[in-house]
Amino acid sequence: MAADYRPWPVALGIVAFYLLLAVYGSSLLRTRLPRRWWKALHYGSYGAVVLVSFHAGWSGTDVGTWGYRLVAFVLLVSATVAALVRTLFSPGRRVTEASTPQSRAMPQPMTITAVHPLAADTVGLDLAPPDGTSMPVWQPGAHPTVHLPNGLQRRYSLCGDPAERTGYRIAVHRPPHSRGGSAWVHEHAVPGTVVGVSGPDNHFCLEPAGDYLFLAGGIGITPIKTMIESLPAHRSWRLIYIGRSRNAMVFCDELEQRWPEQVSILARDETGTRPDLTRILTGTTAMVYCCGPASMTDEVTTLVPPARLHVEHFTAAPITPTARPRPFEVVCARSGRHVQVTEDESLLEALEHAHVPVVASCREGVCGACAVRVISGHAEHFDSIPHTREQDEQNVMYPCVSRSRSPLLTLDL
Numbered sequence: 479m480a481a482d483y484r485p486w487p488v489a490l491g492i493v494a495f496y497l498l499l500a501v502y503g504s505s506l507l508r509t510r511l512p513r514r515w516w517k518a519l520h521y522g523s524y525g526a527v528v529l530v531s532f533h534a535g536w537s538g539t540d541v542g543t544w545g546y547r548l549v550a551f552v553l554l555v556s557a558t559v560a561a562l563v564r565t566l567f568s569p570g571r572r573v574t575e576a577s578t579p580q581s582r583a584m585p586q587p588m589t590i591t592a593v594h595p596l597a598a599d600t601v602g603l604d605l606a607p608p609d610g611t612s613m614p615v616w617q618p619g620a621h622p623t624v625h626l627p628n629g630l631q632r633r634y635s636l637c638g639d640p641a642e643r644t645g646y647r648i649a650v651h652r653p654p655h656s657r658g659g660s661a662w663v664h665e666h667a668v669p670g671t672v673v674g675v676s677g678p679d680n681h682f683c684l685e686p687a688g689d690y691l692f693l694a695g696g697i698g699i700t701p702i703k704t705m706i707e708s709l710p711a712h713r714s715w716r717l718i719y720i721g722r723s724r725n726a727m728v729f730c731d732e733l734e735q736r737w738p739e740q741v742s743i744l745a746r747d748e749t750g751t752r753p754d755l756t757r758i759l760t761g762t763t764a765m766v767y768c769c770g771p772a773s774m775t776d777e778v779t780t781l782v783p784p785a786r787l788h789v790e791h792f793t794a795a796p797i798t799p800t801a802r803p804r805p806f807e808v809v810c811a812r813s814g815r816h817v818q819v820t821e822d823e824s825l826l827e828a829l830e831h832a833h834v835p836v837v838a839s840c841r842e843g844v845c846g847a848c849a850v851r852v853i854s855g856h857a858e859h860f861d862s863i864p865h866t867r868e869q870d871e872q873n874v875m876y877p878c879v880s881r882s883r884s885p886l887l888t889l890d891l
């Protein structure tokens with residue numbers, strides 16, 4: 479016998495139908511939607527199962543027998559448990575609770591196993607842990623922090639094979655005015671040298687897209703090359719690799735041999751002119767990934783809408799504080815220390831003067847090495863690092879450049 483008709487469970491079933499349509503549609507458009515959109519839509523599938531369960535068990539049609547209700551109840555419990563497990567044990571939450579940005583920045587010893595010249599002023603280093611342990615999984619765009627024996631810390635993009643878990647490969651370019659990091663590597667790094675390595679972190683993740691335009695300047699090719707290598711063979715992409723001279727650019731021959739149709743090398747000593755980025759970018763609808771010197775990233779930023787642009791900076795983007803810096807107080811939650819920050823010093827300097835250990839590298843708000851989590855108070859951000867969802871969830875700030883809006887800031891230190 480048919481049971482009574484109940485409008486609410488029926489309505490929930492209709493909502494579930496449209497929710498499942500949205501999940502299915504976002505699967506088809508996965509390469510064209512921003513990653514956070516389709517991920518959010520896919521979490522909606524848990525809700526769809528719950529709604530369908532209510533519909534099946536309680537809509538009051540002829541399916542409303544005890545057998546259907548039992549199935550619906552089992553589905554409800556399963557979906558709730560799955561959603562709880564996903565929420566409580568997701569990678570982002572594990573990072574938040576089990577480790578802090580600074581605890582992940584604690585260096586582990588690694589031995590330099592090979593040093594090989596890659597181009598004028600650029601050497602490649604292979605690094606491996608002395609005890610043979612496996613390295614963490616990393617994604618293209620990731621960069622570890624290398625803690626050099628001279629006390630400096632520097633970040634270099636990984637340019638090896640992400641599937642290779644026995645070690646890392648990095649490329650180190652020595653600019654004319656090295657601040658001591660790359661100069662030390664070029665003058666002292668030999669096989670057998672032990673350095674500290676922490677991370678890696680990634681502020682330059684490759685988001686799914688149907689078409690990519692990669693723009694690399696100088697040593698900015700290192701994260702871009704790993705991104706290209708990670709793409710499926712059928713993906714549409716193009717690389718414009720810009721440099722002052724071919725002998726100072728790395729991987730040119732390899733890139734041209736492997737992808738002659740997609741790669742354009744624009745070396746100033748061959749073309750004789752500065753590349754016209756406006757012409758290169760006009761009319762493109764591709765997702766643009768750009769890594770290179772400030773002159774390049776600044777220009778690209780004015781030419782590409784933010785929704786289609788991912789930039790990794792070598793140097794800090796100019797951010798002008800709107801008001802004169804104010805003093806504030808910091809509480810280090812783990813140690814209980816109170817630190818006063820004057821208007822004339824950075825938060826990082828104040829922490830260092832108070833002997834609170836904080837890993838730092840660029841000191842310009844570019845590399846992300848000094849990331850700390852804000853527990854309470856309001857940070858004022860002056861960094862040039864694209865903020866990821868994970869960082870936003872963790873409420874991360876970079877004390878080398880960022881300050882506090884509130885008189886008191888509590889940090890996870």
Ligand code: FES
Nearest residue numbers: 839841846848878
């Ligand atoms: S030290 Fe590089 S972002 Fe702070």
